[in-house]
Amino acid sequence: MSQLPTQSRDHCSSLVRRQDEDRWLAAQYAKEPLQTALLALAALRIELRRIPSQVTEPQLGEIRLQWWREGLEAISRGGAPRAHPVLEIAAATSLADSRWSERLDAVIDASARPLYGEGFSSAEGLGEWLRESEGALDALAVEIAGGDKALADVAANAGAAFAMAREGRILAPKLGDEIEAYAAALFRKAAPTLSKAPPATAPALLHLALTPVYLRDGTRRAPLRKRMTLFSAMAFARF
Numbered sequence: 001m002s003q004l005p006t007q008s009r010d011h012c013s014s015l016v017r018r019q020d021e022d023r024w025l026a027a028q029y030a031k032e033p034l035q036t037a038l039l040a041l042a043a044l045r046i047e048l049r050r051i052p053s054q055v056t057e058p059q060l061g062e063i064r065l066q067w068w069r070e071g072l073e074a075i076s077r078g079g080a081p082r083a084h085p086v087l088e089i090a091a092a093t094s095l096a097d098s099r100w101s102e103r104l105d106a107v108i109d110a111s112a113r114p115l116y117g118e119g120f121s122s123a124e125g126l127g128e129w130l131r132e133s134e135g136a137l138d139a140l141a142v143e144i145a146g147g148d149k150a151l152a153d154v155a156a157n158a159g160a161a162f163a164m165a166r167e168g169r170i171l172a173p174k175l176g177d178e179i180e181a182y183a184a185a186l187f188r189k190a191a192p193t194l195s196k197a198p199p200a201t202a203p204a205l206l207h208l209a210l211t212p213v214y215l216r217d218g219t220r221r222a223p224l225r226k227r228m229t230l231f232s233a234m235a236f237a238r239f
Helices: 006-019 021-027 034-049 058-076 085-091 098-111 123-144 149-171 177-195 199-217 223-236
Strands: none
Touching: 006 021, 006 034, 006 085, 021 034, 021 199, 021 223, 034 058, 034 085, 034 098, 034 123, 034 199, 058 085, 058 098, 098 123, 123 149, 123 177, 123 199, 149 177, 149 199, 177 199, 199 223
């Protein structure tokens, strides 16, 4: 890993702490250089997810997605990063490894769907999209942390369940309770494997332990419960 640009790292950490506290808290359990790589990945997720709300036409969103695609491709080839804190910190971490290029490209492809206002007719359809977007980034985080492909695949499913529990009613309000039932079943299937994951991969997985909390309590803030759940998952591998 090349020398970390401190200002860019601070930007990523602050961004993730404000907009995705779950992943920020989980990343605090990681040692360097994994912690910074996880923060970079979480910051990238935020940047991709907010594009639809920043543009008025799908084509403008596609242009922004292409900008990220080209920026990531450049650093995967060893080039200098574009002048953006997330790309600068990504270039200084294992996220710049060319092994992840196709995976990141696929995530960017999936990120285009919200630009076109396409709804979801079933919880299964929502879950599949989230597996290709949110879950794919969770899977990548696991592999960056040293996990194998089998664990990464389970993390992708669990990541979809987590996103459905946390944001499903916002993403597909007409599906209602169907989302929660599907997310609960998806998480129950993944939980035993997550609980047996190698300790080194725990910081990449910890936020997923909050899935039952969101299914039970919705999006109501419960700072202490959240922190205790993450601590328990870390200390006792309880998912």
